Amino acid sequence: MQQIPLETRHKEIINVDGLEFKDLNNNGKLDPYEDWRLTAEERAQDLVQQMNLDEKVGMMLINSLLSGKGHPEWASEDGVLTGEIEDAPIFKHIPDTKKLITDYHMRHFIARDLLPISDQVEWVNALQAQAEASRLGIPVIIASNSRNEVNGDTYIDGDPAADSWSLYPGTLGISAAQKGDLAKGADYELIENFADNSRQEWWHAGLRKGYMYMIDTVTDPRWQRIQQTFGEDPLFISEITGRLIDGFQGQSLNEWGIALTMKHFPGGGARENGFDPHYKEGKWNIYRTANSLEDYHLPAFKVAAQHNVSSMMPYYSAPSIEKSHYQSYEGDVIPFEEVGFAFNEYLLNDILRDKMGFTGYINSDTGIVDNMDWGVESLSKPGKFAKAINAGTNIIAGNTDVASLKAAVEKGYVPIQRIDQSNQVLLEEMFKLGIFDSHTYVDEQAARDFVNNNADRQEAAYQAHLKSVTLLKDQQVLPVKNQKVYIEAFHKEADKADKYTDKARKAGQALDFDLSYDYSQADVAVLFLRPVSGDYFTSTPGLLELEICENKENIALNGDSYRETTITNLDRYFAIADKVHQNGGKVITVINITLPWILGNVEAVSDVLIAGYDTWEKAILEVVKGDFTAQGKLPLTLPKNAKVIGVDEDFKCISRNDVPGYAKDNYLREGMSYAYQDSQDNVYELNFGL
Known part of the structure; x- marks a missing residue:
């Protein structure tokens, strides 16, 4: 039997049969629970017998x-x-x-x-x-x-x-x-x-x-x-x-x-x-x-x-x-x-x-x-x-x-x-x-x-970021090379949008993009959307909002009116897209998928639509530049519109809430379909990705 390494800071180590063991209960002898040669089951049985009720109930709580x-x-x-x-x-x-x-x-x-x-x-x-x-x-x-x-x-x-x-x-x-x-x-x-x-x-x-x-x-x-x-x-x-x-x-x-x-x-x-x-x-x-x-x-x-x-x-x-x-x-x-x-x-x-x-x-x-x-x-x-x-x-x-x-x-x-x-x-x-x-x-x-020896692990993680990037739509825009690029990020909280903008621009600089800080002068705008809706510790007044919206009027469960925002400064996003298009440029929208967002208004103004999932901005921009080919596939289906997740007067959802998105069509009314279909006839369903 080979000795295992032991360390104590308060208790003694005792020697039995030429081997060392911890004397955890300070009784000067080897108890079965202290004997590392025995099975986990045998040791636990002995220790349970030695524990008093206070020690047993303490063991059964975690905080x-x-x-x-x-x-x-x-x-x-x-x-x-x-x-x-x-x-x-x-x-x-x-x-x-x-x-x-x-x-x-x-x-x-x-x-x-x-x-x-x-x-x-x-x-x-x-x-x-x-x-x-x-x-x-x-x-x-x-x-x-x-x-x-x-x-x-x-x-x-x-x-x-x-x-x-x-x-x-x-x-x-x-x-x-x-x-x-x-x-x-x-x-x-x-x-x-x-x-x-x-x-x-x-x-x-x-x-x-x-x-x-x-x-x-x-x-x-x-x-x-x-x-x-x-x-x-x-x-x-x-x-x-x-x-x-x-x-x-x-x-x-x-x-x-x-x-x-x-x-x-x-x-x-x-x-x-x-x-x-x-x-x-x-x-x-x-x-x-x-x-x-x-x-x-x-x-x-x-x-x-x-x-x-x-x-x-x-x-x-x-x-x-x-x-x-x-x-x-x-x-x-x-x-x-x-x-x-x-x-x-x-x-x-x-x-x-x-x-x-x-x-x-x-x-x-x-x-x-x-x-x-x-x-x-x-x-x-x-x-x-x-x-x-x-x-x-x-x-x-x-x-x-x-x-x-x-x-x-x-x-x-x-x-x-x-x-x-x-x-x-x-x-x-x-x-x-x-x-x-x-x-x-x-x-x-x-x-x-x-x-200090983490380079291989960090690289493996970054490769997963690259591989997660999911290309939903591309009207022959990618890769972006030798063009002036404007980058901005949007979030529900404006101060966080500023921080994400700074992160994304630094990533663009690291990848040698020709950055423009004036979108009216850009050939391509890369716009990162990080919508947020509700939180799981508190109930929303009404149904959780999945549309990309700002100051949208909704109806609470009690019938009151309230307003919901998932992206702040959404008008600016559309203004940038409009101006870039007026100048003959292209708009690349990157949507952060934390929920199955309804993307109709966003897809309509996007020449390229990319999905990330708390994916590093640098990885996404590598795909935009063509340094890495997008390969990610959707892990869930994105709904077509608010109608397909509507709730009737009995509080029942039109599409069943206990079946996955890929199976919801089986339970929808005749003529309805659940998944979003974009202007290029791409269907944003489970496993889709260009």
Whole structure:
């Protein structure tokens, strides 16, 4: 038996049979949970028996955590951890970090700061040192949402973390790039390299649990979270799901892997006209179409189960009985219970575990006890904890209320066997990852060396940006060479438009474009549109706006009138296009696809129309210049107009919200079609791209 490397900062290392082990409970002898020669299952069984109830309930909560490195205003004395935070944006109150570990006995945390890897490592090691000093020396495990994609305006000003993390286009862009490769006869190497490169960066940063990826199938075009999905193609999503799991976790979870939490079971795409369950207007999942749940929404989750994903996250929403056609799975009718999916015993146990064969643990979404408690609002806090745990959920997110969870056990709402089962599976993950042994602490020098050797990973990410660029229309304009080019960007927020304009012009300079700063003197105008509509934390007054518009009058659900803007200074965009055309020039419009925008008014004035997906401006301009040939393919269908997503007097959408865009024509009125068709007869449907 070969000795594994061990490091401690508070506890002793003992020698048994010529080998070294951590004496995590300070009893001077080797306990089974300290013995790295045993299986994860054996070690977890021993540790669960040694834990008291306070330690067990602390293990079953996971909460957001900020770092002193990222928030010096809240930093503790060491400058690395944080003290008590009373009013953090979004996260509100967060107790003192040391108290969470020592007094609350919590061991699962969600890293919310986007730090350079070197700062991330220092923070993780400080957390681990605090945890090691506890009675049983149980380490922490740090989770995070995905970090290797450009997401919205995160990098509008640049960010020091951009030098550490390889940054791919948004997940829709990764799909567009991968679909482009497949169309050219290539395989899934892009997604496999993405997973492996990202895994290495996470591992060196000490982030060992990923709250990712969103494998929801997009079916409702107004759902605000479409930007973070892989699109509307359930078979394609299933293919990449397995490869993501294998790339991050390995064929089986091991010390070099990152444990993934796939979400949001059983699929968040079947919205009621776009409204999201972060607020009550969006609490329902609606299944109007026979078999839509099994055919479109569940396939990727079955693949995730087959590839032994470490955990799954149910969505906040609840299935509506009244508004849905009955659904079945593998021939058995699903008895819908109108409670959020983390409370939904049949879906979690009968379908996910029994039929799909899922053997991991269930991690609730953030806030199911205090805020998004759909269907169980009348229950007490201990009652909500009990409902979720008895239904099959193993860890509750967005919560530090150890007292209410403990009360649920002491009142008899939750049998202790359920608590022990959850602790068992949660601890097994940590043992498999090596967090108790060789990988408690992160080697800071190795992390720095790794960051400094990132050229290959950065290049792979940039190639994905290039490949994501999707050419929707080209009236024999590309490539643009030896012409004066005017560049400007537009956004919902004017100050952000200015910043994006500056970024795009700098990219144009780097590519040696002959830039004009007066559009009336330009041969070609390249106009970047970055529309924004709503956000998924708050409900819009009416239906989410998908048209490219400014100050458009809409009608709210209560009948009131209100105005909506997705692009500010839209009149200027049209004025530039008009002037350039008057002078015999050409207009290239670049639309950032975060939602399936309705593009009729934009396409009409564009000689070239390009889709990006939080794609770097430089990559798009390389395509414009002809240095790279566009190959991206649409990961979702763009609707023809507002009429095809209209809502009737019964609040039912004319095109079914539980089926993908490519299948919506099957349910539209005779003579109607869903996908946008441009002036060149190009149809902007799934997999299209010139």
